[in-house]
Amino acid sequence: MDAEATDPGLLKKHSVFKSYTVSSTGFTYPSLRVFFRPHPQRDKLPTEPSPIPLLVFIHGLGGSVAQFHPILTSLVNVADCLALDLPGCGLSAFEPKAWEAYTTDALVQLLGTVIQDHRDAGSGQDVVLIGHSMGCSLATLLASLTSPYTEVLSKHVAGLIAICPKAAPPSAEETAKFRKLLWIPGMIFDLWRRWDRRGGTESASVARFTGPDAEEETKKLQVKFNEQSRTPVWRRMASGILPDYSEGVPKGGIPGRDIWAGLQVPVFLIAGEADHVTPAEELKRIAEFLGKDVSEPTDDGDTDTDGDIVPDAAAPFDIGKIESHHAHSKESHEHLMALKEETTALDGEPSPSTAQHPDAEATAPISSRPERHLILKTTILPSPAAHALLYAPTTSRTISGLIQSFLAEHIDKRLSLGWQLQYLTTEGKWDVKNLAKWQAVTPVSGPIAGVFRAMKTLREVDEHHSPKVFVRVWKGKIRAVIDISHDNPVYDYRGLEEGGIAYYKFPTVSKLPPTVDEIKSFISLVDGLRSKEGSPTAQSAGGGTKESNVPTADGDQESEGLIGVHCHYGFNRTGFFIVCYMVERLGYRLQDALDEFERRRPPGIRHGHFVDTLFVRYCVGLKRAPTL
Known part of the structure; x- marks a missing residue:
């Protein structure tokens, strides 16, 4: 081809x-x-x-x-x-x-x-x-x-x-020496290159560029190039x-x-x-x-x-x-x-x-x-x-x-x-356009890794996703809500607390991947919530969920006492924090964590630069050398 x-x-x-x-x-x-x-x-x-x-x-x-x-x-x-x-x-x-x-x-x-x-x-x-x-x-x-x-x-x-x-x-x-090599007639040179490619993805010509331990997809690309x-x-x-x-x-x-x-x-x-x-x-x-x-x-x-x-x-x-x-x-x-x-x-x-x-x-x-x-x-x-x-x-x-x-x-x-x-965001968060977009988003995700549910923000006057309705539907299934939106919420959080669901404000800026320090603080907060006496998902800060958090017969996970996390829509910042926790505390590979979040909260993290940042932090284990 x-x-x-x-x-x-x-x-x-x-x-x-x-x-x-x-x-x-x-x-x-x-x-x-x-x-x-x-x-x-x-x-x-x-x-x-x-x-x-x-x-x-x-x-x-x-x-x-x-x-x-x-x-x-x-x-x-x-x-x-x-x-x-x-x-x-x-x-x-x-x-x-x-x-x-x-x-x-x-x-x-x-x-x-x-x-x-x-x-x-x-x-x-x-x-x-x-x-x-x-x-x-x-x-x-x-x-x-x-x-x-x-x-x-x-x-x-x-x-x-x-x-x-x-x-x-x-x-x-x-x-x-190199000039002498180039004196070899083109036909012979081309034959040597073909010989060098013997073995396809396992050929010497591929290994020279990809290294012997490269994944198969990289080797296939190198064959093509x-x-x-x-x-x-x-x-x-x-x-x-x-x-x-x-x-x-x-x-x-x-x-x-x-x-x-x-x-x-x-x-x-x-x-x-x-x-x-x-x-x-x-x-x-x-x-x-x-x-x-x-x-x-x-x-x-x-x-x-x-x-x-x-x-x-x-x-x-x-x-x-x-x-x-x-x-x-x-x-x-x-x-x-x-x-x-x-x-x-x-x-x-x-x-x-x-x-x-x-x-x-x-x-x-x-x-x-x-x-x-x-x-x-x-x-x-x-x-x-x-x-x-x-x-x-x-x-x-x-x-x-x-x-x-x-x-x-x-x-x-x-x-x-x-x-x-941020520069291009010139409209308010809750004008008609954004409200229509918000209304089209699923309110609460499926359970994620036996610990979280991703949410969109609540609205005080909404008939389907207000604090009053949320408590009636989710009390006993969600024990705490972490609000990572930067602005004051467009709902009265006291409605959650009065109904028995704890509320935590953890403000972050939209459009930008959370910082390393914010991730540390978020993990500390979640660790504290999970370690409280009586939590069905309690664990030590070192990671490792209890065996009770296993898939049920229908492929879902038990969801008693999970932690809800929301920004505005519950995809980018929410997904970033949850995925970081899954990697750092629950032992997930990064791609597996991203796939799990996408499966439970489709279409997953939407901003490509958020995903790029996650790969920089976790996937390759690279060493950043000093800037000189």
Whole structure:
């Protein structure tokens, strides 16, 4: 089946085929697949002092736009998004055929032309470059102030995110050997590639990118991407990234120390511990290029194999170290790893964070453009994360969540989906439109994990879901209600308490995932309620429900004395808190907890950025290295 037939719907809907002539090189590329999805609410978002930045995605050698699809599904709701199948890659035509049209120089100039064609230059729109593998090198050449292509785009680059980056070009000896490899006739080279693919998902060609312990779905995707990679295109691009050592120093090709050192924007480096194509140690080298003194001890004193003290950013993930700091069982620990983060600008003051809940001023339009300076943030995802971590189901949502956090914290707070949702909420909570929506929502869910029921908020004057009716229907089945809505409730909670159902106010802000501290407080509150004498679901704070909480004959669970939780509708914030409790206290795997919540409260958590945040916190057990 060809690539176009298997293209995801999002890419099909927002892709066009365009011809571009690059004036600086003279090459014409007659049919390039360009994916461009404007922000669905771009006309309603503030444009002063400039529009929200354009996100540009750049794939690597042999890659395609399709490799970004898992994270594009989330990021297209945050900003305008642009991606390009480089010539001969993905769905783009293999035209022209000249080798010079595929050099690093030619590709950087082509990218600059396509980006300028989509950037709102008249309004001063900036761009954020997001690269994978070789795409990181192309992005760095576009962003660096010491790049030979600085006039192409660099003054408009607001940030750089490099996934599986290469720090420097190969040595003169390595380059010479690689050039000899490329002298092999194309037919023989293609036969070698076919031999390398023997075994399908278990082939050496797949294992090289996914790692041997990857899940089957990742391996299948890698087979597809390997088959789409054309040998003549691969050879031309591989030749084009090699530097010229004729004068003793590398010239051209992928960037090294001098180019990386010219970055003066926020930079986020992401790597996989099991990546053997671009090893995680590359992050250490890039950190050195950017001026980080790796001889300085970090807070936890991680050391590399040579005994030199290096930042977490450079040290491979050590699962044993992390386990020694947390009193979780091994089984539980696989689904709950600590996240550690420090944020410091290299040239001075800490960078302000906007990831936490904003106050009333947080959604106000920005009055002036933020001053750009270098911030370095690094993350290494633990094994089995490898070169395919961008599109592997086990890591792609985590990558998406990390990127969203970085965009909002260090580049532009308006790149937070939560900020945008709050900004766009101009109507009252209970006008006719919202009331109609509220009335269409099921009042109370089925029992969830033998502990909870998700609810929509009560309304004092409603004939079906008021405190008086609620007590009559649910007394003895729900023993307490936790109200996590931010505003005063639109019902008199005393009606619950007078009827024998306890009420607890736990205010949180809508549209934004709850913070780590809020989760801790919520868990403590629920632990306290469950440990009260006489609770049918009482347990110790360490987790483990009593055997009485088992499914009944009809597949439901006993629901005596459960805890009701509600925000406005009982899906997003409510689901987030409940799922966190299920993971941290009840030993659920994250995906199982999400599935259980969706089954009991369909359609489950609706906001994609809430789910992304959950994956960042729980699913992969990643190690967040300090920001330098």
